[in-house]
Amino acid sequence: MKFTLSWLKRHLKTDATIEQVAEAMTLAGLEVEEIIDPAKALSAFTIAHVTSAEKHPDADKLQVCQVETVDGPKQIVCGAPNARAGIAVAYAPLGAFIPGLDFSLDKKPRKIRGVESSGMMCSGKELEMGDDHDGILELDPTDYPVGQAVSDAMGANDPVIDFEVTPNRPDWLGVNSIARDLAAVGLGELITPEITPVAGTFPCDQEIIIEDTDGCPAFVGRIIKGVKNGPSPQWLQDWLKSIGLRPISALVDITNFVTYDRARPLHFYDLNKIQGAMTVRRGQTENFDALDDNNYTATDADIVITDTSGILGLGGIVGGESTGVDENTTDILIEAAYFDPLTIRRSAKRLTVNSDAKYRFERGVDTGGLIEGAELATRLVLDICGGEASEIKIAGNIPAAPADVIFNTDLVKRLTGLELSDAEMETILTDLGFGVAKGDMWTITVPSFRRDAVAGADLVEEIARIHGFHNLEAVSLPPLPGRREPTATLTQNRTRLARRALALNGLNEAITWSFALKDHAEVFDGGQDTLGLDNPISNDLNWMRPSALIHLLLAGQRSANDGYPGAALFELGPIFRGTSPDEQSLSLAGIRRVEPVRNWAGAVEITALTAKADVITALNAMGANTDNLQTMDAIGSYWHPGRSASLRLGPKNALASFGELHPRVLKALGIEGRVVAFEISPDNLPAPRKKSASKAKPALALSELMPVHRDFAFIVAEDIRSGDILRAAKGADKQLISDVSLFDVYRGKGVEDGHKSLAIDVTLAPKAATLTDADIEAVSGKIIDKVMKAGGRLRG
Amino acid sequence: MPDKTSALPTDLETVRIRVLAEIEGAADVAALDDIRVAALGKKGEVSLMMRGLGKMSPDEKKIMGPALNGLKTSLNAAVETRKATLENAALDAALASETMDMSLPVGNPSGTLHPVSQVMEEMAAIFSDMGFSVAEGPDIEDDFHNFTALNFPPGHPARDMHDTFFLEDGEKVLRTHTSPVQIRTMINQKPPIRIIAPGRTYRSDSDQTHTPMFHQVEGLVIDKGIHMGHLKGVLMDFVSAFFETDVDVQFRPHHFPFTEPSAEMDVRYERDGAAIKIGQGEKWMEILGCGMVHPNVLRACGLDPDEYQGFAFGMGVDRLAMLKYGMPDLRDMFASDTRWLGHYGFNPLVQANLATGLS
Numbered sequence A: 001m002k003f004t005l006s007w008l009k010r011h012l013k014t015d016a017t018i019e020q021v022a023e024a025m026t027l028a029g030l031e032v033e034e035i036i037d038p039a040k041a042l043s044a045f046t047i048a049h050v051t052s053a054e055k056h057p058d059a060d061k062l063q064v065c066q067v068e069t070v071d072g073p074k075q076i077v078c079g080a081p082n083a084r085a086g087i088a089v090a091y092a093p094l095g096a097f098i099p100g101l102d103f104s105l106d107k108k109p110r111k112i113r114g115v116e117s118s119g120m121m122c123s124g125k126e127l128e129m130g131d132d133h134d135g136i137l138e139l140d141p142t143d144y145p146v147g148q149a150v151s152d153a154m155g156a157n158d159p160v161i162d163f164e165v166t167p168n169r170p171d172w173l174g175v176n177s178i179a180r181d182l183a184a185v186g187l188g189e190l191i192t193p194e195i196t197p198v199a200g201t202f203p204c205d206q207e208i209i210i211e212d213t214d215g216c217p218a219f220v221g222r223i224i225k226g227v228k229n230g231p232s233p234q235w236l237q238d239w240l241k242s243i244g245l246r247p248i249s250a251l252v253d254i255t256n257f258v259t260y261d262r263a264r265p266l267h268f269y270d271l272n273k274i275q276g277a278m279t280v281r282r283g284q285t286e287n288f289d290a291l292d293d294n295n296y297t298a299t300d301a302d303i304v305i306t307d308t309s310g311i312l313g314l315g316g317i318v319g320g321e322s323t324g325v326d327e328n329t330t331d332i333l334i335e336a337a338y339f340d341p342l343t344i345r346r347s348a349k350r351l352t353v354n355s356d357a358k359y360r361f362e363r364g365v366d367t368g369g370l371i372e373g374a375e376l377a378t379r380l381v382l383d384i385c386g387g388e389a390s391e392i393k394i395a396g397n398i399p400a401a402p403a404d405v406i407f408n409t410d411l412v413k414r415l416t417g418l419e420l421s422d423a424e425m426e427t428i429l430t431d432l433g434f435g436v437a438k439g440d441m442w443t444i445t446v447p448s449f450r451r452d453a454v455a456g457a458d459l460v461e462e463i464a465r466i467h468g469f470h471n472l473e474a475v476s477l478p479p480l481p482g483r484r485e486p487t488a489t490l491t492q493n494r495t496r497l498a499r500r501a502l503a504l505n506g507l508n509e510a511i512t513w514s515f516a517l518k519d520h521a522e523v524f525d526g527g528q529d530t531l532g533l534d535n536p537i538s539n540d541l542n543w544m545r546p547s548a549l550i551h552l553l554l555a556g557q558r559s560a561n562d563g564y565p566g567a568a569l570f571e572l573g574p575i576f577r578g579t580s581p582d583e584q585s586l587s588l589a590g591i592r593r594v595e596p597v598r599n600w601a602g603a604v605e606i607t608a609l610t611a612k613a614d615v616i617t618a619l620n621a622m623g624a625n626t627d628n629l630q631t632m633d634a635i636g637s638y639w640h641p642g643r644s645a646s647l648r649l650g651p652k653n654a655l656a657s658f659g660e661l662h663p664r665v666l667k668a669l670g671i672e673g674r675v676v677a678f679e680i681s682p683d684n685l686p687a688p689r690k691k692s693a694s695k696a697k698p699a700l701a702l703s704e705l706m707p708v709h710r711d712f713a714f715i716v717a718e719d720i721r722s723g724d725i726l727r728a729a730k731g732a733d734k735q736l737i738s739d740v741s742l743f744d745v746y747r748g749k750g751v752e753d754g755h756k757s758l759a760i761d762v763t764l765a766p767k768a769a770t771l772t773d774a775d776i777e778a779v780s781g782k783i784i785d786k787v788m789k790a791g792g793r794l795r796g
Numbered sequence B: 001m002p003d004k005t006s007a008l009p010t011d012l013e014t015v016r017i018r019v020l021a022e023i024e025g026a027a028d029v030a031a032l033d034d035i036r037v038a039a040l041g042k043k044g045e046v047s048l049m050m051r052g053l054g055k056m057s058p059d060e061k062k063i064m065g066p067a068l069n070g071l072k073t074s075l076n077a078a079v080e081t082r083k084a085t086l087e088n089a090a091l092d093a094a095l096a097s098e099t100m101d102m103s104l105p106v107g108n109p110s111g112t113l114h115p116v117s118q119v120m121e122e123m124a125a126i127f128s129d130m131g132f133s134v135a136e137g138p139d140i141e142d143d144f145h146n147f148t149a150l151n152f153p154p155g156h157p158a159r160d161m162h163d164t165f166f167l168e169d170g171e172k173v174l175r176t177h178t179s180p181v182q183i184r185t186m187i188n189q190k191p192p193i194r195i196i197a198p199g200r201t202y203r204s205d206s207d208q209t210h211t212p213m214f215h216q217v218e219g220l221v222i223d224k225g226i227h228m229g230h231l232k233g234v235l236m237d238f239v240s241a242f243f244e245t246d247v248d249v250q251f252r253p254h255h256f257p258f259t260e261p262s263a264e265m266d267v268r269y270e271r272d273g274a275a276i277k278i279g280q281g282e283k284w285m286e287i288l289g290c291g292m293v294h295p296n297v298l299r300a301c302g303l304d305p306d307e308y309q310g311f312a313f314g315m316g317v318d319r320l321a322m323l324k325y326g327m328p329d330l331r332d333m334f335a336s337d338t339r340w341l342g343h344y345g346f347n348p349l350v351q352a353n354l355a356t357g358l359s
Helices: A005-009 A018-027 A175-184 A234-242 A250-262 A341-351 A356-361 A369-385 A410-416 A422-431 A456-467 A490-504 A518-523 A549-561 A608-621 A663-669 A722-730 A773-789 B010-025 B029-040 B045-055 B058-097 B115-129 B180-188 B228-243 B295-300 B317-325 B330-334 B338-344
Strands: A002-004 A031-036 A046-055 A063-069 A072-078 A088-092 A110-112 A115-117 A160-164 A208-210 A218-225 A267-270 A278-282 A286-289 A295-298 A303-307 A310-314 A332-338 A393-396 A405-407 A435-437 A442-445 A568-576 A584-594 A630-632 A639-648 A654-661 A674-680 A708-717 A737-746 A755-764 A792-794 B140-142 B172-174 B193-202 B213-223 B249-256 B259-272 B275-278 B283-293 B309-316
Touching: A002 A005, A002 A234, A005 A018, A005 A175, A018 A031, A018 A160, A018 A175, A018 B249, A046 A072, A063 A088, A072 A115, A175 A250, A175 A422, A208 A218, A208 A393, A218 A369, A234 A250, A250 A267, A250 A356, A250 A369, A286 A310, A295 A310, A303 A341, A332 A369, A341 A356, A405 A456, A410 A456, A410 B228, A422 A435, A422 A456, A456 B249, A456 B259, A490 A568, A490 A584, A490 A608, A518 A663, A549 A568, A549 A584, A549 A663, A549 A674, A584 A608, A608 A639, A608 A654, A608 A674, A630 A722, A654 A663, A663 A674, A708 A722, A708 A737, A708 A773, A722 A737, A722 A755, A722 A773, A755 A773, A773 A792, B010 B029, B010 B045, B010 B058, B029 B045, B029 B058, B045 B058, B115 B193, B115 B213, B115 B228, B115 B317, B180 B193, B180 B213, B180 B295, B213 B228, B213 B283, B213 B317, B228 B249, B228 B259, B228 B283, B228 B309, B228 B317, B249 B283, B275 B317, B283 B295, B283 B317, B309 B317, B317 B330
Parallel strands: A208 A278
Antiparallel strands: A002 A160, A031 A160, A046 A063, A046 A088, A063 A072, A110 A115, A218 A332, A218 A393, A267 A332, A278 A303, A286 A295, A303 A310, A405 A442, A435 A442, A568 A584, A584 A674, A630 A639, A639 A654, A654 A674, A708 A755, A708 A792, A737 A755, B140 B172, B193 B213, B213 B309, B249 B259, B259 B275, B259 B283, B283 B309
């Protein structure tokens, strides 16, 4: 919403500068976005008189002018054809910044083809005050004395404020309401001119029928006959231009003026173009040409104003060509109606049409302003265009005034901590237009333009806002009683550690989009119909991701393309299987691009097991017991079939999958080379079992007895996982066997094809007595038994 | 102390001088051992002489006994000394060949943590100190939690300001703010409530200062007697702690459907070349929105506004990260350029906390 300082002063008596107005607005909740002060940009420029102009001795198109300026007589070389003696011009001194050219003049006089020139005479375009191309700005020196500010001379001294109107305050879309709030905060006195009704001299005989009483509860009409529509007066044109509106004709400009002055949209019909009775109803899939040069098709979702010929306009949104006013218009019908905000909003959204009227009606206009708006418009039309007004006709029923609010003033202190006197509170409310009847509980009458105020909290806001939030006393939050519990959850703490462990392993943490390209989601087993975005920001971010790997892979490839190979990235973020909250899970995923890295000692080779090491590092950091995890197939079709696996706590609870990604998946994403990756599900890690409230650790039981090591070599088929053999051996005697480790994997002579020999070191830790040979024999037998069941046999 | 060896009989003195010379001349530990055996071994020269003591008269014994023992002690000591010398020499010789080029590079694979997670941890540390827990909620929300319960009735123009992403099922949305976590918390938890809810949020907007995904932190305090002065106090305490400097703030009215009264908070700042200095200066920059929780929101969560009240606030994490740590462009946050992550990322060994500092 834009308005000018002089427009504000029509409603507010104040000496405040534009900066003071902006400051007061900001502190009252009217968020100023921009102050446009044309005088500031023009402050360097003053009126000067050209006393003589002679042709430049060395240039046909240049003139050497003697100019009487605020800085005394100056010689200025000028290329404009209209530079001549006897005119007043806009003089730019040396060093001035020329806004239309976006540069500053030299600080010292310069020579133009050998003739010294001090300053410049400007065109309107150079001052950003028009786009004349024919030469410099010229004025009559009798009206414009030397030294007068150009901004004053040109009337460009009315600063403009542009501010954000919050949806709760549609009344701020009228300058009168801005003035009311500023008067309440003490910036001046509210002097909005009274609207004096015009007595009609004949009945309004245009028939107006409202069929759609929900969409249009009331339609106030008035005829004015004998008007003359020409250009509007200069003051009106200046105000409209300064807020970015194009003056069109007096009648159109008057509707725009009332729209901005009182937040009251109006429509003027050319009465002689209306055929028969007017009916306000829903559309019936009819189309019409609107005044914004578009053709719209109105359906039963749209409120239309019609006559016997068809649609005259979309009610509250845009009028139609067929009954528009023009220079030949002599008789008009004024429409001041009320339209249902929600219907207007939906209708305008579907038809993608915007207008000042729609912007106001969808937020809710003042129901008390229908007749006032018609009266104000009548007065302006009669003053500017002449004519004779009919009586006012009201079709439908003007909506009732808002309900009173019963207000317990204690709420002010309860919600804000402010302690204000009754008088202070009453003054604020009455300044804002509320009626106050004091008592134990106050009865507050709500003005029709403040339908946002429906309960006590709304009035507290008004009181605190006008008193000033800057006057609220800041109080630190009192500590909660009792013992302080940790404020982070288990998963938050675990992932915090896992992220750090991964970073220490050399991976960089990234944060990538939660949405991806549908094709990419599909290769990662996603792309379910429900997870598509109806209105994606772009076509490559149109589906909720099933995996955090997608964008990490794409980012790694971008880095490689930029000349930085070997990206190692991880991310902690959400992944989606469906739209319900329990179908969203947390994923800790990472990639390492397998690129040949040159290194004096030979690169550390990145293999699928590097990803396993990352997983183990992260799981250990999260407090998982990684010794007892089962190695099973990876989860997801996007892993390399032979170089991937998952680590599980039991067959159904996978903590992580890892390995090399499937080459077909990489190709589908446009990834070159090989990539190893992992996906960890932190939420699948069970909470540690709490044995007691005590933080004390169990006593350390150290055996006096020496552990005994025994080595075994087992031959197993290639497809048997060494992890399964180790688990089998370890499970042979849980009391005695404290550790099993693999120390060699051998293939070749002595081992048949398709098999491998696994050499393992078993640690026996006796608890009660030194082991006898018989004890060791017994446990060895159990180990061999167990391993045989797992598919191994003792190497001979 | 008198020199005992000088009292040795002449023949013993001769042996002593000879064997000592041999010990001194031993070239290595093996040769030294041969000399020791020859003199002090079971059948060595000195041992044989000591065996002869038995045949001597008591007077001779009195002289020769101590003399022979003295000889043995002095030779043993000489052997030990020489042995240590020879061993040290051998070790030095061996070490002379054990060299490495210690200037060779070693691996240094440490990665970094993302600035957004760093800033979220900083916020958690500051608010934890004021008793706030960290709550979470889903990214895909329903209309009730994202809008209706937050007092955005269907068709409300404020919904338009959110540039909402809709899912194809026509029912769900990507949450446009972290405020739905307020609703989930108030429905599931009895007051007193003090939470912050950091997380991903989504709006259909993209330019230098907007990305379709970004991060917010929501704050919520519900209790009896919590008023707007507390809100102002908490936020002032927060910004000064977060920016690690005294920050001058401005609190001014605004409108949000889910708070009443509603406010925005600005911080003073000044530009220093391309950098922005927060805290002091001539200009104000808006950094967050806040207010007293709207009675309709409390009611939607089953709380009685006549009994409980409180405040909520929300702020952009990415933007606060940029202001504090100087990242110029929001879009870079989510581009995962390895050079950017290396430059703006954080040391994984550092954990933001109030005891050792935030960063």
